[in-house]
Amino acid sequence: MKAQTLYDKLWQSHVVREEEDGTCLIYIDRHLVHEVTSPQAFEGLRLAQRQPWRNHSIVATADHNTPTDHWDEGIKDPISRQQVETLDANIKAFGALAYFPFKDLRQGIVHVVGPENGATLPGMTVVCGDSHTSTHGAFGALAHGIGTSEVEHVMATQTLVAKQSKAMLVKVEGQLGRGVTAKDVALAIIGRIGTAGGTGYAVEFGGSAIRSLSMEGRMTLCNMAIEAGARAGMVAVDQITIDYVKGRPFAPTGATWDQAVAYWRTLVSDEGAVFDNVVELRAEDIEPQVTWGTSPEQVVSVGARVPNPANEADPVKKGSAERALQYMGLSADTPISQIAIDKVFIGSCTNSRIEDLRAAAAIARGRTKAGNVKLAMVVPGSGLVKAQAEAEGLDKIFIAAGFEWREPGCSMCLAMNADRLEPGERCASTSNRNFEGRQGQGGRTHLVSPEMAAAAAIAGHFVDVRTFA
Amino acid sequence: MKPFTQINGLVCPLDRANVDTDAIIPKQFLKSIKRSGFGPNLFDEWRYLDHGEPGMDNSVRPTNPDFVLNFPRFRGAEVLLARENFGCGSSREHAPWAIEDYGFRALIAPSFADIFFNNCFKNGLLPIVQPAEVVDQLFSEAAQSEGYRLSIDLQAQTVTTPSGQSFPFEITAHRKHCLLNGLDEIGLTLAHADEIRAFEAAHQQRQPWLFV
Numbered sequence A: 001m002k003a004q005t006l007y008d009k010l011w012q013s014h015v016v017r018e019e020e021d022g023t024c025l026i027y028i029d030r031h032l033v034h035e036v037t038s039p040q041a042f043e044g045l046r047l048a049q050r051q052p053w054r055n056h057s058i059v060a061t062a063d064h065n066t067p068t069d070h071w072d073e074g075i076k077d078p079i080s081r082q083q084v085e086t087l088d089a090n091i092k093a094f095g096a097l098a099y100f101p102f103k104d105l106r107q108g109i110v111h112v113v114g115p116e117n118g119a120t121l122p123g124m125t126v127v128c129g130d131s132h133t134s135t136h137g138a139f140g141a142l143a144h145g146i147g148t149s150e151v152e153h154v155m156a157t158q159t160l161v162a163k164q165s166k167a168m169l170v171k172v173e174g175q176l177g178r179g180v181t182a183k184d185v186a187l188a189i190i191g192r193i194g195t196a197g198g199t200g201y202a203v204e205f206g207g208s209a210i211r212s213l214s215m216e217g218r219m220t221l222c223n224m225a226i227e228a229g230a231r232a233g234m235v236a237v238d239q240i241t242i243d244y245v246k247g248r249p250f251a252p253t254g255a256t257w258d259q260a261v262a263y264w265r266t267l268v269s270d271e272g273a274v275f276d277n278v279v280e281l282r283a284e285d286i287e288p289q290v291t292w293g294t295s296p297e298q299v300v301s302v303g304a305r306v307p308n309p310a311n312e313a314d315p316v317k318k319g320s321a322e323r324a325l326q327y328m329g330l331s332a333d334t335p336i337s338q339i340a341i342d343k344v345f346i347g348s349c350t351n352s353r354i355e356d357l358r359a360a361a362a363i364a365r366g367r368t369k370a371g372n373v374k375l376a377m378v379v380p381g382s383g384l385v386k387a388q389a390e391a392e393g394l395d396k397i398f399i400a401a402g403f404e405w406r407e408p409g410c411s412m413c414l415a416m417n418a419d420r421l422e423p424g425e426r427c428a429s430t431s432n433r434n435f436e437g438r439q440g441q442g443g444r445t446h447l448v449s450p451e452m453a454a455a456a457a458i459a460g461h462f463v464d465v466r467t468f469a
Numbered sequence B: 001m002k003p004f005t006q007i008n009g010l011v012c013p014l015d016r017a018n019v020d021t022d023a024i025i026p027k028q029f030l031k032s033i034k035r036s037g038f039g040p041n042l043f044d045e046w047r048y049l050d051h052g053e054p055g056m057d058n059s060v061r062p063t064n065p066d067f068v069l070n071f072p073r074f075r076g077a078e079v080l081l082a083r084e085n086f087g088c089g090s091s092r093e094h095a096p097w098a099i100e101d102y103g104f105r106a107l108i109a110p111s112f113a114d115i116f117f118n119n120c121f122k123n124g125l126l127p128i129v130q131p132a133e134v135v136d137q138l139f140s141e142a143a144q145s146e147g148y149r150l151s152i153d154l155q156a157q158t159v160t161t162p163s164g165q166s167f168p169f170e171i172t173a174h175r176k177h178c179l180l181n182g183l184d185e186i187g188l189t190l191a192h193a194d195e196i197r198a199f200e201a202a203h204q205q206r207q208p209w210l211f212v
């Protein structure tokens, strides 16, 4: 048999039918649902008098609109509250395998909640009306974001109409240096291939540096695959994957577990499988990254300077760089380490898992946030992450360092709730998008790893976490 | 869904790369539980000088005269000409809803972000990929001649300029069929319900742990 990529295997094991032009119906195993992109889909079902095909494929939570403080006061913004209550009502009416509503211990960001409950398993097709669904590819699953019409389509038919993408291998060989994280790898890859570099591809991340990442790190990496324009990101299954899944609430048990593991072990690209494109990076070359512009590809190493658009030959890129510098309030050639910040956000589906919080806490321990930093907030990805962090005393470390310790949710990743930047405020953020206005109108976002964000909070400006003694 | 056959539409050029869906429709408008009414808030932060919130009367808000959509000569445009990686970022279908609600019927760019591209077809919008040189040419023609229109024929899969120059574009047979006829994809898929059921039964045999 022809050597297959992991992506080929995942795709082919889910094809229900194929048209002559290659358009396929793909069976969907797991449907994650949140409050922002689902109301119109449920409404569509209702109008057409349809029922979900298999409501036990659905795992739902409220995350984008939920506040991160004063939970006793509920959701104050009436429009946000209506959206969350609409999800409550829709799940009640249509059913689901699991629903973690606002204030539930297991509530949180949908991409943190799925994996930690074992609702994301290797070999699955996973979709969600959310672009960062690519996160779940870390499990050797085929996972990607869909629009609301597709959310309705999956609910009604358990399938998606799609064509197979091309396959790209991004290989990172070698050993990552101290202070260099999965986030830095993700940003370095995007810096290399660009935000449209992955367009039309499903990307598999491989190589020894990727194999050595924890599941949390792999999720961070796959999460950012969408920022490289890829349809999906994925990492092959290995012992690290299997150990992570074992014992989680929705993971199989007993004899079924053994049967599942035997199958999951086949979820790797075969020796000699051919990719349409291969990109290689050396782990040793990757340094802590900081974005300087309004697109994740506008990124440099922390020791570098803000690029000068005058050196950019491509006129479209040059125009983007000029506009970005203006929006960001930065001058060309400024050393990154001289950029002072106003706020720090540690959270989002990219970097809000326990490992991220441990790494940030290790930097904050025994130190104090700089006076010019108005707010440094830590927002755990879920109630379970929060509980775990508190059990380890991380909350106390953060609070002692002058950080705020919040309730879980998307928070200032997209500022749909009350957490946001004011115009002109500059933020070191562990989230995934530095677009104009993403964290609040006029807000200026620099994407960094949790360690780098914590170090920036202490120093008051960006600083190379490796020199941060 | 409105069928798309052919149009001869006024072109509005938006000369920026990597236009993201946060820019197309800012997050505060995502709190709506409806599918319509997003047009007045398309490109809200670029289009208006004040900060927009849901429920505002957009007709009395100060508009940004420097933003291309506000130029009188582009009023009523149906074709949005854009640069690479248009529609990147969040999966929000509110972006194509806003574009469609505003009155656009087709988009032309060197590349589109994947989820956005898919979402367009579900809403009667036709995204057309053209080589960067062609897009460059269309940008300069649209800048030079006021009232510049393009003819787009989905059946023939062509974009034709006022001077009669014609460029072919690609689209899958399935999408073309749905768009030409304004078909609801769910209905089409459910015609294969037996196949889905058969697949599901076999899938459950192979991977029983997926069915709890």
Ligand code: SF4
Pocket (backbone or CB within 6 Å): A063, A064, A109, A110, A111, A130, A132, A348, A349, A350, A409, A410, A413, A414, A431, A432
């Ligand atoms: S944390 Fe941010 S990127 Fe992730 S799902 Fe929430 S809003 Fe989207």
